Amino acid sequence: MTAAYSSGAEEEVILKTIGTKGLITLNRPKALNALNLSMIRKIYPQMTKWENDPHTTMVIIKGTGDKAFCAGGDVRAVTEAAKVGDPLSQNFFKEEYILNNKIGTYGIPYIALIDGITMGGGVGLSVHGTFRVATERTLFAMPETAIGLFPDVGGGYFLPRLGGKLGIYLALTGFRLKGRDVYKSGVATHFVQSSKSTDIPDKDFVLEPHIEQIDRLFDGQTVEEICQNLQSDGSEWATKHLESLRTMSPTSLKITLRQLLEGGAMNLQECLQMEYRLSQRCAEDHDFTEGVRAVLVEKDQNPKWQPATIEEVTQERVDWYFSPLPSERELTL
Template identity: 55%
Template sequence: MLGHAGRLCFSRSVAKISSNVHRNLISRQMSQVRHVSGNSSSNEDEVILETHGNKCVITLNRPKALNALNLNMIRKITPALKQWENEEKVLIIIHGTGGKAFCAGGDVRSIIESRNQSTSTLSSDFFREEYQLNYLISTLQTPYIALIDGITMGGGVGLSVHGYYRVSSEKTLFAMPETAIGFVPEVGGTYFLPRLTGKLGMFLALTGYRLKGADVYHAGISTHAVNNKENIEIEGCLAKFTKSASFLQQPFTLEPHMPLINDCFSAPSVEEIISRLQASNDPFAKDTLATIRKMSPFALKITKRALDEGSEQTLAECLQMEYRLSQRFVADHDFPEGVRALLIDKDQNPKWKPSSLEECTPEKIQSYFEPVKDELQL
């Protein structure tokens, strides 16, 4: 199990939770809000916004789509957060309906399909406004609590990791699987992943490895944890429930592999990462190697560079870099091809171009990081 040094800690969050008085106030206010798993799913609204006195609740309400985030949802959440911040609400809670997912990602299928519409601006609007929402969450003075119960991937990560607290359960499944669809871990992924312990973030980014249950907490993704099965009120979850979450007694399953992960994924290039994995007789290394070889070679190269650069950048700078990357990926081959193969036709057989790491030229890689016409404004 990782110790305190292994937690994902942003200096802003640490400063905000340092006051016991402030923490106790949050706990008292949270006692009136229940963690419900989906009895509002019949509501036609894709996002349900509620206020209970000076507390606010955001419910992601697309259970059949595993609460995948779309532009309509972003445009409802963003002004609500700004309004609640101005009204000095004492806390904001966000959760998902349906019992299976907090948010399984962004609705990338719609984005890719919109490319066939000459007048559509969805591919630019979605990423611009999503990243602006991610940044807004990071700047909120109002405590923002994400209940990441169930599947939490891609866009769902962006709705959670940049806020005050992330509360996971034994049902939480976390991943950034973008390289499998020819894309890059974004929504601030190039910022928070390099700041996980050791080279865990690089490993998660390149392989799309899925963290489950206790591993989400041990890896430092969630700040607190509760037992889902208890259906308890979340009063005191900032301390009490994390201590009593029985599933956290399970060790961090990647702990035995961290020396290998740190050694291999500290390599200066994707090629060297693969070389080090090949040189190992560890079955975990062989499994990891098999996974990486399924990914888009170009996405792997871009992801490696983006995380390396992101480790030295602010969140705002990372989001601006990710916006440039998103626009290049949408307009190129691998991202649409990955979405086709995994999400549309579901033949699980993407044809990557370039088809090998050797064919990924430095010139093309550099072009992805160049400024775009309409830069992201934060």
């Protein structure tokens, strides 16, 4: 075993070459292996070295501990930085998306062992790779609309490709998939038990009873249309989801739906460039900072969204989110 990167136990990410394999270990178990900028800056150059090394046959990424693969990006630090004009809010998203693109275009097999919580930034570190291996402990979600963000890290690319309207449903509601359901949804490519001693029977996909409703009710060009579909349906399931959507950032819901509708016809690079614009608008606007405050910092779970209703979010506001940045600030891939 040779260490490709000098690293002690306290390192946030451990990079090693074992025989012909590169191994990335996210090593922040107390923070559920959340991804920060310094980790990105260590992973990217090493992945480039491995890709160009004829002796490296594959790269494997995993998390330390049994709770999380990677519970997300360090959005708290990003919103704090955005408040004071610190460039972290530009650099974090830019370098994270460049890493996501590297994973999506990697020249050798890239295998993510998504054992435990896999959300946000953790999805970006896994879903664009060759193989994603879920276990019974995997918990997948893209819960960004609840914090005034949107399902970034290439969510606009992979979510519309899950089949039917499943991706739009997962993106708007933040619904959590667990264990085998992560594989059955198409998010993971494989499923294995984390331990040979456990035996969980194979059950039907948790959303199977509602696939017809998802495809019908989440088929809309606007969030208002989807909400109207849910209201008209009137079932307990639809009503529950309508109530849930009413608690999300209205601005996030609108930019997320447009992101996925447009992303379905884009390649990964185009999606990431679009999402970089959205990330910078979120950092400049109100809801992202407010959502992080309410959900992650003060944890009162009572965000005050501005605007407060879906109907108040104008087309002009949504267009501004998608509008080009100054040329020197755009994401170049």
